[in-house]
Amino acid sequence: MKDVSEAFTDKKALITYICAGDPKIDATEAIVEALIRGGTDLIELGLPFSDPIADGPTIQAATQRALKEGMNPDLFFKLAKKLPGDVPYAVMTYYNLIFHRGIERFVRDCKESGISGIIVPDLPPEEAGELHETSMRYGVHSIHFIAPTTRRERIERITRDASGFIYLVARLGVTGAREDLKEETRSLIERVKTPIPKAVGFGISTPAQVREVIRSGADGAIVGSAIVEIIAKNKDNIRRTCEEVERFTRRLKEGITG
Amino acid sequence: MNDSSERGKFGRYGGQFVPEVLMPALYELETGYLKYREDPNFQRELDTYLSDFAGRPTPLYHAKRLSREYGATIYLKREDLVHGGAHKLNNAIGQALLAKYMGKERIIAETGAGQHGIATAMAAASVGIASEVYMGVTDMKRQQMNVYRMELMGCKVHPVTSGSQTLKDAINEAMRDWVANVETTHYLLGSVVGPHPYPSLVRDLQSVVGREARAQILEKEKRLPDSIIACTGGGSNSIGIFYPFLKDDVKLYAIEAGGSGLRNTKTAALHSASLSTGSEGILHGARTKILQDEYGQILESHSIAPGLDYAGVGPELAYLAETGRIIPANVQDDEALAAFHELSRLEGIIPALESAHALAYLKKAEGELEDLIIVNISGRGDKDLKSVMELQR
Ligand SMILES: Cc1ncc(COP(=O)(O)O)c(C=O)c1O
Numbered sequence: 001m002k003d004v005s006e007a008f009t010d011k012k013a014l015i016t017y018i019c020a021g022d023p024k025i026d027a028t029e030a031i032v033e034a035l036i037r038g039g040t041d042l043i044e045l046g047l048p049f050s051d052p053i054a055d056g057p058t059i060q061a062a063t064q065r066a067l068k069e070g071m072n073p074d075l076f077f078k079l080a081k082k083l084p085g086d087v088p089y090a091v092m093t094y095y096n097l098i099f100h101r102g103i104e105r106f107v108r109d110c111k112e113s114g115i116s117g118i119i120v121p122d123l124p125p126e127e128a129g130e131l132h133e134t135s136m137r138y139g140v141h142s143i144h145f146i147a148p149t150t151r152r153e154r155i156e157r158i159t160r161d162a163s164g165f166i167y168l169v170a171r172l173g174v175t176g177a178r179e180d181l182k183e184e185t186r187s188l189i190e191r192v193k194t195p196i197p198k199a200v201g202f203g204i205s206t207p208a209q210v211r212e213v214i215r216s217g218a219d220g221a222i223v224g225s226a227i228v229e230i231i232a233k234n235k236d237n238i239r240r241t242c243e244e245v246e247r248f249t250r251r252l253k254e255g256i257t258g
Numbered sequence: 259m260n261d262s263s264e265r266g267k268f269g270r271y272g273g274q275f276v277p278e279v280l281m282p283a284l285y286e287l288e289t290g291y292l293k294y295r296e297d298p299n300f301q302r303e304l305d306t307y308l309s310d311f312a313g314r315p316t317p318l319y320h321a322k323r324l325s326r327e328y329g330a331t332i333y334l335k336r337e338d339l340v341h342g343g344a345h346k347l348n349n350a351i352g353q354a355l356l357a358k359y360m361g362k363e364r365i366i367a368e369t370g371a372g373q374h375g376i377a378t379a380m381a382a383a384s385v386g387i388a389s390e391v392y393m394g395v396t397d398m399k400r401q402q403m404n405v406y407r408m409e410l411m412g413c414k415v416h417p418v419t420s421g422s423q424t425l426k427d428a429i430n431e432a433m434r435d436w437v438a439n440v441e442t443t444h445y446l447l448g449s450v451v452g453p454h455p456y457p458s459l460v461r462d463l464q465s466v467v468g469r470e471a472r473a474q475i476l477e478k479e480k481r482l483p484d485s486i487i488a489c490t491g492g493g494s495n496s497i498g499i500f501y502p503f504l505k506d507d508v509k510l511y512a513i514e515a516g517g518s519g520l521r522n523t524k525t526a527a528l529h530s531a532s533l534s535t536g537s538e539g540i541l542h543g544a545r546t547k548i549l550q551d552e553y554g555q556i557l558e559s560h561s562i563a564p565g566l567d568y569a570g571v572g573p574e575l576a577y578l579a580e581t582g583r584i585i586p587a588n589v590q591d592d593e594a595l596a597a598f599h600e601l602s603r604l605e606g607i608i609p610a611l612e613s614a615h616a617l618a619y620l621k622k623a624e625g626e627l628e629d630l631i632i633v634n635i636s637g638r639g640d641k642d643l644k645s646v647m648e649l650q651r
Contacts, residue, residue, distance in 0.1 A: 050555040051426065051541070053433045054277045060420055072553045095275055096540040100554025122543070124281050126265075127273050147279040149440060154281075172279060173438035 002088035004117040004141055004164045007042035008197040012214050013165075014039065014256045015199055016249060017092065017224030019046035019062040020079060021071030023235040028079055031231065034242035036086050038249025043083075044119060044222065047076050047093035054094075054121035056176030058225040061232060073101055073109075080113035090117030090143065090164075095127075103134050111138045117164050119143045125158055132161065143167050146192055148184045159194040165220060168192060168200045170213070177205035177225045186216045210255030223252055266454025268577035274453040276433075276543045283440045288455040290360040295462070300359055307351045308466065311384055312341045314348075316467075318474035318632070323604040328620050330627060333483070334607070335471050335499060335634045344565075344610065344637030345467060345495045346377035350446060352463035354381035357444035364439065365389045367446040368432040370397055370425030370491075371564035372404025373610075373637060374448030379413035381446075389446075390414040392431040394423035397564060404641060422558045425568050429542050449492025450572035453543030457572050464498025471632055472502050484628035485509040488636065489615040490533060490586070491565050493572035495636035500584060509585060509628075512575060513615045515561030516588035524551065526558040532571045533579050533586040541570040547579075562591035562645075563611035565637075589618040597621065598639060598646065610637035611646070 007013040016035050020028050028045075035043055048063040048071055055063065080089065091110060098106045098120065110118060118135060120128075125144060135142040141164025146155055148171060159166065170185045171178070185200065192198055200213040201222030210221040230248060234241040266272050274284055294300040308314040316336040325332045337345040350367075357365055365382050367389070369375030375391040382389030391408055395417045398405050405415050421427035429452075436445040450457045450464070475483055486503060488496035490512040500510045517529030527549045529535070536547035539554060549557040549569040561567040578584040589597075594611055597618035602608045609617060613636045620627070639646075 051421070051430050053430050053542075054437065056434070057420075064421075067555070072555075074553075094540075096548075096550070096556070097554045099538075099540055099545075100550065121277050122275050122540070124274060124276060124278050126281070127275055145278040147277070149279050149282045151282060169277075169279060172440060174434045 001085060001114040001116060004042055004088045004090055007088055008165065008219050012256050013041040013197070013199065013220035014210065014253050015042045015044060015220050015222040016040040016227055017044040017046060017222065018227060018231065019048055019059065019066050020076050021048065021066030021069050022062040022228070022231055023065050024238070025069050025071060025075065027238045029082060030238055030242050031245055032083050034246040035249050036084060038246040039253035040087060040249055042088050042090065044090050044092045044224070045080065047073060047091050047097060049094035049097055052094060054174055056174040056225065058177065058228050058232070059175050062228045073097060077109045077113045080115055083114065085114065088117070089115045090119050091115050092119040095120050095123045098131065103130055107134045107138045107140055110140050117141045117143050119167060121145065125161065136163070145169055146188070148172055148188050155192055159192065159196065162194065162196045165197040165199050166192065166194065168198050168218065170200050170202045170204060173202065175202055175225055177229065178203035181209050181212050185213065189213065189217045207251045207255035210252050211258070214256055221256065268574045269580065271545050271573035271576045272454055272457060273545050274543060275540045275545065276453045277437055279437050280440060284453055284455065286360070291356060291455060291459050294356055294359050300355065304352055304355055307355065307384070308348070312347050312351060313339060314466065315470045316340060318471055318478065320478070321605050324601065327604060328624065331630045332620070333475065333632045335467060335632055337467060337495065338607065338609065338613070338635045338638035342377050342380050343640060344373045344377065345464060345498060346374045346448060347380060348466055348498070349448065349460050349463045349494060350374065350377035350381035353444065353446045354385045354387060357446070358385050358387055360444065362442060362444040363388065364443045365446050366392070366432050366435050366443055367448060368392045368425065368428035369448065370428065370567060371641060372397065372401040372408070373565055373641065375408050375413070375415070376404055378446050379408040379411040382413065383411045390416060392416045392418050392428040392435070394418045394425065394428050396423040397425070400564065400645065401641065426556065433542070449494040450497050450574060451492040451542055451544060451570055457544065457574050460494050461497045461501060461574065464494045465501040467495065467498040467634065468500060468502035471499055475632065479630060481630070482506050482508055483630045483632045485511060486632045486634070487511040487513060487616045487619050488634040489513050489566060489612045490571065490575065491530065491568050491612065493575040495634055497572060497574060499634045504583065510583065511619060512579070512584050512586050513619045514586060514588040515563055515566035515615060516590040517560040518591055522557060526560065527569070528560050529588065530559040530561045530566050530568055531588040532569060533575060534588050544573045546573040547571055547576040562594060563615060565610070565612040566615065587619060589615050589622055593618040593622060595646070595649070607635065608639035609635050610639050611642045612636055
């Protein structure tokens with residue numbers, strides 16, 4: 001099992017998101033392999049929740065597809081165990097699924113299935129104590145967010161507790177592909193000073209944007225909706241999905257390295 | 259807002275389970291509220307709105323024929339007479355004014371039945387702030403007149419097509435809007451749900467109902483009531499009337515929607531009784547009692563009363579139910595419908611289907627309730643005429 005921090009060892013990281021079970025339960029493994037062939041450094045696996053308030057229409061639709069296919073936490077961990085160990089994995093999900101399973105059990109399931117990071121968009125540091133503490137005990141990273149609205153004292157407090165990497169929210173709003181990258185993203189990258197790697201996500205969808213955030217000083221770029229859109233477009237043709245996902249990932253990776 | 263050992267918590271319920279982007283806005287709202295509620299200008303302006311715009315105080319009405327029917331002394335707290343036809347304006351006007359004092363340019367809200375949407379549209383128009391309301395497409399079809407009412411008052415209504423296209427999804431969508439526009443926008447949440455400070459803020463604004471009722475019953479009966487009954491969706495009309503009685507020896511009944519029975523399918527509950535049958539979880543920013551499946555996915559809910567049709571409940575109610583201070587109970591669609599007809603016939607008051615749930619408990623609990631009872635009539639039934647007519651056919 002690789003640790004999420006290894007994605008940033010001596011390099012900048014491309015982080016890709018897909019929703020587990022979208023469009024079919026048994027497609028996830030093949031799509032993961034395509035992401036790896038394309039050169040992703042870390043995979044964020046979405047565990048779908050019925051009410052994803054931090055997600056835009058693209059990932060909401062993926063969530064719905066996966067839930068309809070019957071994806072659930074039991075299946076999720078079973079699936080995660082089978083995935084290739086070439087890259088580290090983090091799970092992205094909403095807090096109720098963790099809370100309901102039991103924090104200790106959820107973290108242990110992550111550990112045992114090769115997931116070394118937990119990303120929870122509806123869990124601010126005020127409420128994250130128990131998950132954070134339990135994760136540390138198991139050697140799993142609970143990933144913290146910093147947003148454009150986060151002020152200085154709060155940034156200091158969040159970076160102090162951070163582990164694995166810090167998730168910088170590129171702009172106000174939910175997940176989803178956007179054309180432009182705003183000045184606020186660049187200024188956020190500058191404002192957050194920490195030895196822990198900083199990865200930027202929410203609205204990053206093109207190789208040019210990846211290049212831009214990396215040039216602005218980020219250690220990683222997170223691309224989700226743009227990949228999910230490819231999956232949505234070719235729902236009935238997994239081979240085609242995988243080819244396109246691999247090609248697109250390779251282009252994104254050029255944004256990191258070039 | 260002086261309720262908890264830990265910030266924003268009621269026992270272990272409540273909290274702030276929201277994206278980091280929103281945290282500064284929640285702090286700002288809390289600070290703004292604490293500041294302005296001590297501000298005489300704000301208070302004076304709010305009082306004027308409550309009296310001259312909303313029409314407060316509302317009467318506490320001795321329902322003689324209903325009393326005779328149940329062999330008790332029954333009073334109705336007439337929130338149906340508030341401008342707009344429901345208690346929702348008490349909260350909406352307070353928050354709209356607060357948003358204005360805090361310098362916000364825009365108000366957003368969710369609505370299920372349309373009552374909170376209308377209250378928001380009215381409040382926003384009267385204080386002079388732009389408003390936009392999220393409403394599930396299913397609800398828009400059920401409540402076309404309410405959509406038009408909102409639009410008449412200059413409010414933009416956004417159809418919500420995600421999920422089950424009802425209240426829960428409208429809240430999701432409003433939160434997504436807020437995440438994107440948090441710097442200019444106030445989210446005017448319509449019940450005592452959501453992240454801190456909303457449950458306390460909305461409770462404080464709604465407790466005008468209980469303060470009035472307390473003074474009124476003391477004046478009329480020279481004593482406190484034995485029981486107070488209120489319907490409970492998110493819980494704002496119930497905590498609103500309960501709150502000033504919490505320290506008294508008064509039984510407080512929170513009546514939830516039993517829908518067509520307390521059963522669940524794989525993805526949906528046939529009811530909305532989160533307090534009576536739900537389990538602990540996190541929904542829309544708070545830890546509370548919710549309707550969820552074996553994995554923690556939120557179930558769709560059901561009620562004949564759109565305002566009760568919600569898979570969660572306010573965290574303070576969850577806490578008060580756990581400590582035994584309030585008594586959760588529920589009545590089914592058909593019982594509420596019967597009570598809707600009964601009050602119309604006996605008293606010449608057509609209650610909202612939501613409020614009819616509180617009334618239906620009079621029958622359900624017959625014999626168990628002591629003599630002096632207040633039922634909170636949270637709204638009037640005009641909005642429900644079409645659906646009741648259709649049911650009868
Ligand atoms: C008339 C009426 N009563 C009750 C409710 C339920 O809300 P709450 O439980 O917050 O009072 C609503 C909600 O729309 C309503 O319109």
